[in-house]
Amino acid sequence: DVKVTQSSRYLVKRTGEKVFLECVQDMDHENMFWYRxxxxxxLRLIYFSYDVKMKEKGDIPEGYSVSREKKERFSLILESASTNQTSMYLCASSFLPAYEQYFGPGTRLTVT
Amino acid sequence: AQTVTQSQPEMSVQEAETVTLSCTYDTSESDYYLFWYKQPPSRQMILVIRQEAYKQQNATENRFSVNFQKAAKSFSLKISDSQLGDAAMYFCAFLSTGNQFYFGTGTSLTVIP
Incomplete structure (x- = not known):
């Protein structure tokens, strides 16, 4: 079974903090996605990556950045968290974009 | 930009009955993919069914089938013989040729025993 894991289920951060959300998949998928x-x-697409070190902006990339140094890991970075970034963040991976996406359990982020 | 519209925020169905969830989308593309995803309460999102726009035949997966009307830009999901485990949030999604995904706002389905 494909497994997509996310580093935290719940996270509480303060305004202005730098926040890292980690996502790991174990099926050697080329494509990885971050949604809120x-x-x-x-769901709105923030960023996606189709290969290591490659990334594409989604619908709402403002205030976010991503990193993909290894194929299995895709990180979402909030450089300076703001209250309007309080949300559920979902990571997903797929072999090809047109194939099934496998989702992680989500990280519920609260920015206070 | 593409848009995906799910006009039914909530739906309910009696167990063993049939329910149809609606989805419309707006695009100028001719080649694309459409999906229905299911998100059970407190559980991970999973794929229900997938349709390639170039295929005229409607996709089916066991009790789940779609009515794909390309000219009308409509992609509805029919659930037959509804079961309690079908209770979930259902999302319609569109994949553009630029590999951008667009999801609808979701329909919350309640199954009444």
Whole structure:
């Protein structure tokens, strides 16, 4: 079974802090994705990566950056957390973009 | 930008009955993919069904089937013989040729015993 794990289920950070969200997949997938999920807004793509050190902006990249130094790991970075970044963050991976995405359990981030 | 619209925030269905969740999308592309994902309460999102836009035949997966109307830009999900385990949030998603994913706002499905 494909497994996508995220470093934390719940995280509380203060405004202005630098925040790292980690995602690891164990199926050698080329593609990895970061989404945020908000009630009434569904899922919105922040960034995706189709190879190591490669990244593409999604719909809402402002305030975020990503890092993919190894194939299995994709990190989402909030350089200076703000309260409007309080959300559920979902990581996903897939062999190809048009194939099934496998999602992690999510990280619920609260910025106070 | 593409948009995906799910006009039913909540739906309910009696166990063993059939329910249809609607999804419309807006795009100028001719080649794309459409998906339905399911997110059970406090559990991970999983793929329900996938449709390639170039295929005229509607995709089916056991009790789940889609009605894909390309000209109308409509992609509805039909769940037959609904089970309690079908209760979840359902998201419609669109994949563009630029590998950008767009999700709808979701439909919360309640299954009534």
């Amino acid at each position: 999920q908000d009630p009434g807004l569904g």
